[in-house]
Amino acid sequence: MKRKDAFAAKQLPDDLAESLPDVYVDDLLVSIKYFVDEEQTHLSIKDDAVCARCQDKPCLYFCPVGVYTLDNEGKIQVAYQACVECGSCRVGCPYDNIEWVLPRGGFGVAYKFG
Amino acid sequence: MSHNDERIAFDAVVVGAGLAGSAAAMMMAREGLNVALIERGQKPGGKNYFGGAIYTHAIADVLPDFMERRPPFERPVTEAGFWFLGENGMVRATVQGGELSKSPADAYTTLRAPFDLWWAEQAQQEGAFLIPKTTVVDFLRDQDGRVTGVLTDRPQGEIDAPIVIVCEGVNNLLTQKLGLISHDLEPAHMALAFKQLISLPMDTIQARFGLPDEDHGLAVSVLGDVSLGLPGMGFVYTNKSTVSVGLGVMLDTLVTYRLKPYEVLQRYLAHPAIAPLVEGGQLLEYGGHLIPEGGWGDMPQLYTDGALVAGDAAAMVNALHWEGTNMAIIAGKLAAETAIEAHRKGDFSARMLSGYQKRLQDGFILKDLKQYRNFSKFLEMHPEFMGTYPAFLNDALGQFFSAYGKPKKKLFEGIYGALTKRRSLFKAAGDIISMGRAVMGW
Numbered sequence: 396m397k398r399k400d401a402f403a404a405k406q407l408p409d410d411l412a413e414s415l416p417d418v419y420v421d422d423l424l425v426s427i428k429y430f431v432d433e434e435q436t437h438l439s440i441k442d443d444a445v446c447a448r449c450q451d452k453p454c455l456y457f458c459p460v461g462v463y464t465l466d467n468e469g470k471i472q473v474a475y476q477a478c479v480e481c482g483s484c485r486v487g488c489p490y491d492n493i494e495w496v497l498p499r500g501g502f503g504v505a506y507k508f509g
Numbered sequence: 510m511s512h513n514d515e516r517i518a519f520d521a522v523v524v525g526a527g528l529a530g531s532a533a534a535m536m537m538a539r540e541g542l543n544v545a546l547i548e549r550g551q552k553p554g555g556k557n558y559f560g561g562a563i564y565t566h567a568i569a570d571v572l573p574d575f576m577e578r579r580p581p582f583e584r585p586v587t588e589a590g591f592w593f594l595g596e597n598g599m600v601r602a603t604v605q606g607g608e609l610s611k612s613p614a615d616a617y618t619t620l621r622a623p624f625d626l627w628w629a630e631q632a633q634q635e636g637a638f639l640i641p642k643t644t645v646v647d648f649l650r651d652q653d654g655r656v657t658g659v660l661t662d663r664p665q666g667e668i669d670a671p672i673v674i675v676c677e678g679v680n681n682l683l684t685q686k687l688g689l690i691s692h693d694l695e696p697a698h699m700a701l702a703f704k705q706l707i708s709l710p711m712d713t714i715q716a717r718f719g720l721p722d723e724d725h726g727l728a729v730s731v732l733g734d735v736s737l738g739l740p741g742m743g744f745v746y747t748n749k750s751t752v753s754v755g756l757g758v759m760l761d762t763l764v765t766y767r768l769k770p771y772e773v774l775q776r777y778l779a780h781p782a783i784a785p786l787v788e789g790g791q792l793l794e795y796g797g798h799l800i801p802e803g804g805w806g807d808m809p810q811l812y813t814d815g816a817l818v819a820g821d822a823a824a825m826v827n828a829l830h831w832e833g834t835n836m837a838i839i840a841g842k843l844a845a846e847t848a849i850e851a852h853r854k855g856d857f858s859a860r861m862l863s864g865y866q867k868r869l870q871d872g873f874i875l876k877d878l879k880q881y882r883n884f885s886k887f888l889e890m891h892p893e894f895m896g897t898y899p900a901f902l903n904d905a906l907g908q909f910f911s912a913y914g915k916p917k918k919k920l921f922e923g924i925y926g927a928l929t930k931r932r933s934l935f936k937a938a939g940d941i942i943s944m945g946r947a948v949m950g951w
Binding site for chain 1: 549550551554555556557558559620621622623624625641642643644646661662663679680682693694695696699701703705706737738751760761763764765766767768769770771772773775776779792793794795796797798799
């Protein structure tokens, strides 16, 4: 759903926020099997200017595999190789600014256990 | 350029070899239809991820002799219920024996990669033709807009069929292309579920979870501190030599509070009541998946000329009762029955295919989804069931079973205070009525 008003993040109470441990997501990603499509990405930012105006950048947080990160210039980087195709960013980006298609057949996440 | 004589044609195409898709393909192939079962993964199951448990009533409905076909189940669910996490303890409310001691069991803990592969193999044995590593990107249509097949991402990727059953899963891109729903499902109506599959020796699992042997298993929903009191629910499933521990949190909650799912999960795994259960275990697999919990209000129209929709794509999930996999299987079967009838009559119009809706109404799926139509709204409006009440339960029972050396009148005052410091009696009564309304569908 397209949002007309600006997205505003909420803060957890301090004690809850402090109770969250730091986790290095790569330690989890090594457990996931992928067939990475080296030729094309299935995720991209539609318009960098929209991200630049987005104050809170929730995609940096809610993606379960940390696909979205900020580079040194403050631009969103998309590590599509780690994507598990859940679709959270497709519907969760407050500005509908993520182009999301399914990977080509055979590529992408390949859960061993599920 | 397409050469008509080279085009591939089937009696029916099923998009997605998950629970709904393989069930549909199995039923249609059994009736002699020439069925293509298209799967975008390397093999069926590779894209799927759940808690979780599979319900045998649904499997038996499609495959009465399923136990002889050795499904890759983990453990029968012989104990089920709720764990209520407080800040550093928990209250357990589980049932075992009785209804849960039947054989075959009502539910088995399962891992989806092996299960969905086996499930698709049953469809193949009935004669369905599995086409893996192939993503369906659009539909073929005649000049009147009726669906006449699918377009895949393969070279010359057109496949003709008079009927297409769409079992694409929660990301309902094709259902939107059909015009059956006009929008993505909303973050407020979807849970993002994420889990760690943790390896432990079989006898360790039995000892820690109080299971007599490997033919006993536990499945619980975990409420309270697990989701930081926010709208969400944890789960624990014991498999043979692994444990599935994870939680689902409403996506809009994760977005709004900018929570990192893996941090919330790590906090849960480190909880004083949970950590000893998984201590020393090895992470085998982490992953995540969306669950469409909006149910009734988020359902697309289920049929159009030449196409039907089943499973997560049609928001067939009853979040409170952990049901969804069973609905997918039954819906796949009912879609197949509709397609078989359409073939018999040579009529694939929306009017003919509306028989699918009728079949769903006659069974439990649409009845349940309608009854629970306000449940996800209820959770949104009543986060106290995630935070306040589980914490209160821990306090209240903790006090009840402590000998303070004080008059018991003080004890009950303490318990009363543990509630009213969190929620007034008036509001608590209202919460209970609201829950009743949400569950009973009033």
